Amino acid sequence: MKAIKITLDFTNMKYPAQLHRELKTKFEFPDYYGENWDALWDCLDGWYEDDENVTVEIKGLETMPDDMRQYAQTMLKVFDDVHSNSPNVIFIIATA
Numbered sequence: 001m002k003a004i005k006i007t008l009d010f011t012n013m014k015y016p017a018q019l020h021r022e023l024k025t026k027f028e029f030p031d032y033y034g035e036n037w038d039a040l041w042d043c044l045d046g047w048y049e050d051d052e053n054v055t056v057e058i059k060g061l062e063t064m065p066d067d068m069r070q071y072a073q074t075m076l077k078v079f080d081d082v083h084s085n086s087p088n089v090i091f092i093i094a095t096a
Helices: 016-027 037-044 066-085
Strands: 002-009 052-059 089-093
Touching (some): 016 037, 037 066, 066 089
Parallel strands (some): 052 089
16 A cells, blocks of 8 residues: 655745645645635545545644634534545644
């Protein structure tokens, strides 16, 4: 099995566009990624093969302003859904 580790760093992000840029860059999404939660689901669903163990470490959530932390909650729900469909993709929230 191939092991893949991805680190998402949201430290001090203040705007949704910054968050989506981080997602697009780190997951290497195509240019057509629509920078919304439906697009995130569409890109992540089936993005990795079953023979790939993917660990995604999520950093910096606690440093984001309250409104951005609330915005990011939907992202975490999408990640939970992705993990449910693809158990080989694991999301870990790092704490400071």
